């Protein structure tokens with residue numbers, strides 16, 4: 001995971017970390033290498049520019065160049081900026097109501113992004129926290145989606161609501177919410193349909209589902225392996241539907257890191273979880289500090 005960018009960054013950091021004196025030229029060279037490493041990792045161009053300009057400005061100030069440990073100061077600047085780029089942990093908790101009301105989580109994203117799997121992973125996680133969860137099969141486009149969710153629901157021990165023969169996902173979601181309230185379920189996780197590409201029909205459909213159930217969380221599932229494409233699509237969903245957080249799926253298979261490092265800054269919404277494998281247990285909270293440490297080596 002992130003091997004290439006991590007190798008490059010740890011090399012750059014090591015070359016400066018131990019130095020008792022560094023010049024503006026040293027900083028310039030290191031910042032140039034950081035720029036190349038970020039671009040190679042497929043980080044959004046504007047994000048890269050902002051990152052390196054800020055680093056350059058801060059690291060060529062007297063506070064760094066005249067410090068007793070300038071190399072360490074430089075490393076700290078890069079680390080702090082990397083953490084800020086990834087997000088702040090305060091905003092990463094799920095926005096759920098107390099256990100005596102039904103909170104609603106709407107899952108959305110492109111087909112194949114990992115929505116259905118993530119819905120089940122989240123259900124398991126919340127169940128383990130003591131929540132009474134219900135899953136909703138409102139992906140009525142992909143033929144096997146309902147069955148897939150039922151199988152996953154069984155695996156995680158969470159009931160799955162579906163309406164046989166119903167073609168309108170907003171109606172399914174609304175009926176599910178009524179059922180969840182009746183059954184005193186405190187979290188409802190709604191799996192919606194995706195498409196291979198963005199289209200108006202999909203946006204229109206998701207807006208209707210959203211309006212039918214007023215979600216507390218609208219989670220966009222982004223496939224980390226698709227890099228900047230995932231960022232562009234997240235931006236589109238944010239504008240058309242509104243998102244409250246991102247789940248970055250297939251993080252385990254992402255060798256570059258471009259989506260992780262760009263999403264927060266471009267879309268302005270926190271990454272809340274990462275998918276780290278195909279199994280239902282493979283969902284972790286997203287910790288900016290840990291990722292930044294891993295990248296900087």
Ligand code: GDP
Nearest residue numbers: 111112113114115116117249250275276277278
């Ligand atoms: P959907 O069409 O968005 O509902 O996508 P699915 O949930 O069906 O997932 C598509 C494929 O991605 C499946 O083969 C999943 O097992 C796989 N997948 C989902 N999340 C992850 C993840 O975090 N890591 C890995 N390695 N595979 C994942």
